[in-house]
Amino acid sequence: MTGRMFRRVSPLGALALSATAALAGVTAVAQQVHQAEVAGATVTPAQMQGGEKVFQTVCMACHQADGKGLPGMFPPLAGSDYLLGGKERAVGVVVNGLQGEVVVNGNKFNSVMPAMVQLSDQEIADALTYAMNSWGNAGGTVSASMVAAERARAAKEPKRADSPTQH
Numbered sequence: 001m002t003g004r005m006f007r008r009v010s011p012l013g014a015l016a017l018s019a020t021a022a023l024a025g026v027t028a029v030a031q032q033v034h035q036a037e038v039a040g041a042t043v044t045p046a047q048m049q050g051g052e053k054v055f056q057t058v059c060m061a062c063h064q065a066d067g068k069g070l071p072g073m074f075p076p077l078a079g080s081d082y083l084l085g086g087k088e089r090a091v092g093v094v095v096n097g098l099q100g101e102v103v104v105n106g107n108k109f110n111s112v113m114p115a116m117v118q119l120s121d122q123e124i125a126d127a128l129t130y131a132m133n134s135w136g137n138a139g140g141t142v143s144a145s146m147v148a149a150e151r152a153r154a155a156k157e158p159k160r161a162d163s164p165t166q167h
Helices: 011-040 045-063 087-096 121-132 144-155
Strands: 100-102 107-113
Touching: 045 121, 087 121, 087 144, 121 144
Parallel strands: none
Antiparallel strands: 100 107
16 A cells, blocks of 8 residues: 555544643743743843942932831831732832831831832832842842833822822
8 A cells, every 4th residue: 555544533532632732832832931931030230230229329218228127117128028029019119109007027117108200110120129139038020011011000090189109
């Protein structure tokens, strides 16, 4: 016989082969996404240097050079469960400001942090990356695109005239 021999596959077998191929494709895509996330999570010296500069200029007066804040007034960033509890929340606080009581490492703080509208998306990303990776923190990175997304989301919300954090 010179022709090819084909084996007939049942519909159920074809479905199983399709599902296996689809799963392999999904797995490959998930691995690529994870690799991109890991690559994006690498802290660069430029981010740390830029973040340190922004921190020293804008943040240090309240949060102090050692990141420990001022007890009863301004919360610590060093070892902060609040800061390290979520990048999105941290970005939101810097972009939108924060007013009212917040609990950090079991301690209550009730003051005002104004929105950092004077800073660029990159400056905010670098400052947060610096804080998340200084004073013993190991919290990863924040990207300028994360900051831009929060600004866009916040721009859609109505502003309150009586708010000290919304300008």
